[in-house]
Amino acid sequence: MTVAQALVALELDTLELEIDEAILTVTVNRPAVLNALSPAVIDELRQVFGALRETLGVPCDDAEDTAPDWSVRGVMLTGAGEKAFVAGADISAMQHMTPVESREYSLRTQELTSWIEMLQVPVVAAVNGFALGGGCELAMACDYIFASENASFGQPEVALGLIPGFGGTVRLTQYVGIAAARELIITGRRIDSAEALRLGLALCVLPDVAALRDAARESLRLAAAQSPAAVASAKQTTRAVRPMSTDDGLAYEAEAFAGRFGTPDMVEGTTAFLEKRRAQFLGL
Numbered sequence: 001m002t003v004a005q006a007l008v009a010l011e012l013d014t015l016e017l018e019i020d021e022a023i024l025t026v027t028v029n030r031p032a033v034l035n036a037l038s039p040a041v042i043d044e045l046r047q048v049f050g051a052l053r054e055t056l057g058v059p060c061d062d063a064e065d066t067a068p069d070w071s072v073r074g075v076m077l078t079g080a081g082e083k084a085f086v087a088g089a090d091i092s093a094m095q096h097m098t099p100v101e102s103r104e105y106s107l108r109t110q111e112l113t114s115w116i117e118m119l120q121v122p123v124v125a126a127v128n129g130f131a132l133g134g135g136c137e138l139a140m141a142c143d144y145i146f147a148s149e150n151a152s153f154g155q156p157e158v159a160l161g162l163i164p165g166f167g168g169t170v171r172l173t174q175y176v177g178i179a180a181a182r183e184l185i186i187t188g189r190r191i192d193s194a195e196a197l198r199l200g201l202a203l204c205v206l207p208d209v210a211a212l213r214d215a216a217r218e219s220l221r222l223a224a225a226q227s228p229a230a231v232a233s234a235k236q237t238t239r240a241v242r243p244m245s246t247d248d249g250l251a252y253e254a255e256a257f258a259g260r261f262g263t264p265d266m267v268e269g270t271t272a273f274l275e276k277r278r279a280q281f282l283g284l
Contacts, residue, residue: 001055002055002069002071003051003052003055003056003069003071003072004019004071004072006051006052006054006055007019007024007048007051007052007072010044010047010048010051012044012047012048013040013044014028014029014030014038014040014041014044015027015028015029015041015044015045015048016029016080017048019071019072020217021221021224022070022071022072022073022074022224023072023073023074023075023076023217023220023221023224024052024072024074024075024076025075025076025078025213025217026045026048026075026076026077026078027078027079027080028041028045028077028078028079028080028085028086029079029080030080031079031080031081031083031084033087034083034084034086034087034088034129034130035079035080035081035084035085035086035087035135036086036087036088036089036090037086037088037089037090037133037134037135037138038089038090038093039090039093039105041086042108042109042112045112045138046108046111046112046115049112049115049116049119050115052072052075052115052119052121053115053118053119053120055069056068056069056070056072056119056120056121057069057070057120057228057229057232057283067282067283067284068228068229068282068283068284070121070228070283072121073121073220073223073224073228073231074121074122074123074124074220074221074223074224075119075121075122075123075124075220076123076124076126076213076216076217076220077116077123077124077125077126077138077139077142078125078126078127078128078213078216079127079128079129079135081128081129082128082129082148082150082208082209083128083129083130084128084129084130084131084135085125085126085127085128085129085130085131085135085138085139085151086130086131086132086134086135086138086139087129087130087131087132087133087135088130088132088133088134088135088156089133089134089166091160102165105165106165106166109134109137109165109166109167110165110166110167112141113137113138113140113141113166113167113171114141114167116138116141116142117141117142117143117239118235118236118239119235120228120231120232120235121223121228121231121232122143122219122220122223122231122235123141123142123143124142124143124144124145124146124216124219124220125138125139125140125142125144125145125146126146126212126213126216127139127145127146127147127148127151127153127202127212128148128150128151128209128212129148129150129151129152130151130152131151131152131153131154132152132153132154132155132156132190133154133155133156133157133164133168134166136153136154136155136168136172137155137164137166137167137168137171138166139153140167140168140171140172140175140201141167141171143235144203145196145201145202145203146202146203146204146205146206146212146215146216146219147193147196147197147202147204147205147206147212148193148205148206148207148208148209148211148212149193149205149206149207149208150193151192151193151196151202151205152190152191152192152193153190153191153196153201153202154184154188154189154190154191155168155172155184155185155188156188156189156190157185157188158185158186158187158188159188163185164185168185169181169185172184172185172201174242175199175200175201176199176200176201180199193205226281227265227266227268227269227279227281227283228265228281228283229260229263229265229281229283229284230260230265230266230269233256233259233260236256237252237253237256240252241253263284264282264284265279265281265282265283265284268280268281268282269281
C-alpha cells in the first residue's frame with residue numbers, strides 16, 4: 001500500500017489532510033475548542049503518523065526493482081484558524097485519571113511525538129496562535145518550528161498540579177537549554193513569538209497565518225527537491241549524535257557519510273551536478 005492509499009483509507013474526524021506537490025498538510029481541526037489535544041486527536045495523529053512511518057521509503061509492491069514510495073516528502077503540522085495551533089491537552093479527560101491510566105496516556109503520546117521526531121521526511125510545525133502544554137510538546141517533536149507573530153508558547157502544567165508529560169521536560173531543554181527550560185516549566189509562563197525566536201524555540205516568525213504556511217511549504221518544497229534517502233539519513237544522524245561526545249558523534253557521522261557512497265541517489269546526485277542538470281532521485 002502506498003502512502004497516499006494508506007492516508008486516504010483513514011477515517012478521521014478531528015484532522016484534515018491535504019497532499020500537494022508531495023507535501024502533506026495535517027491540520028488539527030477543532031477551532032471551537034482551540035484545537036485542544038483530546039484523546040481522539042491523539043489517536044488520529046497516531047493513525048496518520050503511524051501510517052507514514054510504516055509506508056515511507058519502502059517498496060510500493062513486492063517487485064525487487066520497484067523504487068520506494070516517497071510520494072510524501074514533507075509534512076506540515078498546523079491548527080485550524082488563527083487563534084491556536086494546539087492550545088493544550090484536554091484537561092477534562094485527564095482530571096479523573098488514575099496514576100496507572102495517566103502513565104499509559106503519557107507513554108502513548110510520547111510514542112506519537114517520537115514517531116513525529118523520527119519520521120523519514122521533514123516535519124515542520126506551523127504554529128498559529130496558542131501552542132501550550134501538549135500543543136507546545138507536539139510542536140517541539142517536529143524538526144523545526146515556524147511561528148506567526150501572534151503565536152505563544154508555554155508549559156503551564158504546574159498550574160494544574162502537574163508537569164509536562166508528552167516530552168516537554170526533554171525537548172524544551174534541547175531547544176532552549178536547561179536554565180531557560182527550567183524557568184519556563186517551573187513558572188508556567190507563556191512566551192510570545194519574539195521571545196520564542198530569541199530563545200531558539202522558533203526558527204522564524206512570520207507576520208500572519210498565510211505567510212506562515214507559505215514559508216513552511218516553501219521550506220518543505222526545498223527539502224523535497226533533495227534526495228529523500230539522504231534527507232532521511234541526515235535526520236537520523238543529527239538525532240543520533242545529539243547525546244554523544246564530540247568524538248563519538250564525529251565517528252558516527254563519518255560512518256553515516258560513508259554509507260551514502262555508492263548508492264543510486266549519490267551516483268545520480270553527483271553525476272547531475274557535474275552535468276549541470278537537475279537530479280532525478282530514486283530515494284535509494
